[in-house]
Amino acid sequence: MLLLILVLAIHCWVIEGHLASTNVLIGSKLYTMGGIIDSQLDSNFFYYDFSIPFDASSPSYNSLDPIPVYTAWGSACVGGLTMSEIFLFGGIMNNKNDNSLSNNLIYCFDTINHTWTAPTISGIQPLRRREASSTFNPNNGWIYIFGGSTVKINNYNDTLFFNDFIILDSVALSWINIKSPSNATAPTRRASHTATLITNGYIVIIGGTEMTDDHALQDVDINQIWLYDTNSGMWMYQLGTQIQHAQCLLFINNIEMLSQITFIQFAEGDSVSARGGHTAVLAPNGNIIIYGGSNVDNIGSTPDLIILNVATSRFQWL
Structure with missing residues (x-):
């Protein structure tokens, strides 16, 4: 009997578990x-x-x-x-x-x-921040960056949360800075949220973590859905049947160009728990699919997978 033994060297790359x-x-x-x-x-x-x-x-x-x-x-x-x-x-x-x-x-x-x-990016460089959202508009090459926070490890003296919108022109390689008046309606300062551009040009901002006036962390109401209109020229806030407007100035190389619009929705439908650190993607049918996340106590949010129907006049959880 002839016995052949083959020894093969198998090389593989194993992905370790990642955080952040x-x-x-x-x-x-x-x-x-x-x-x-x-x-x-x-x-x-x-x-x-x-x-x-x-x-x-x-x-x-x-x-x-x-x-x-x-x-x-x-x-x-x-x-x-x-x-x-x-x-x-x-x-x-x-x-x-x-x-x-x-x-x-x-x-x-x-x-x-x-x-x-x-x-090298021209213009006024924004402050460094973590857990901000970003989304790309293929119509103009702009990357919209919203919110985020800082911590002491970033060379800051304290934890800060942001609610400003930063725009990076990824084609011209320049910062486009939005300056909001002090009385402008805008989302609360937050981090660990998501931003998703939908087909009508609105950026849908969902969930996250915010800081209270006494510097405590709390979950953002998952049913409070903010929209940022990339097509129009004003900030707009809608709550129930009341609509309020507030101007927001957009500066390109220190030249005032136009205003922006923001719009707020309250989602209806099945009960879903608050979450931050989740992911959100736009499905081919126009719905937003959201997965994972946890609350400020690091307890996993439920259900794991939720779908937001943005085709209705009032958004709905499916």
Whole structure:
């Protein structure tokens, strides 16, 4: 009897569990970057190609060159003239040589050439923040960044929450700053929320965590849905049958250009619990699919998966 023994070397890349990573979908590829592993900031960067049949028991990930910095709690968005670039904004970004906070607020990855750069952005640079939302408008190449917070690790003396809107022109590489009057109606200062651009040009802001006047953290009412109209020229707040308007000035290179509109909805339907740290995507049928999240006590929100119908005059949970 002849016995043959074959020894094969099998190389595989195992993805460890991540906290505070960020994701971007370009075409069929879902890119994941940064995060925290075993209490340490990470710079891993990989993608999964959904054009390949998906095996949930053994998904095939593809590793890319690491991010130039260790990063977590940032936000990332598609952008650029050909919508083939990933813009990574804010969060904690530490230099790899000494673990100090990076001076760069934006890093950009070219998905065609597979290169990272730290682009120079003209205009007034916003304050660094974490857990902000970002969404891309393909009609003008603008990335809309809303809210977020700071912590002492970001070289701030205290925790601050924001409710300003920042716009990054990902084609011209410039900051477009919105300046709100003191009496303008706007969402509360919040972080860990989501922002989703729907087909009519509205950005839908859902959930998150906010800070009270006495600096306590609380959940944002999940049924209070804010809309930001990217097409019009005013801020608008609707509650029940009452509508209030407030101006908001948009500055491009210190020149007043136009106002913006905000609109608030209260969702109806099945009961869902408050949440932050969730994800939200626009489905092909126009609904917003929301997954995961937890409340300020770190208790998982229920149900895990919720769907928001934004086609009705009053939004509905399905």
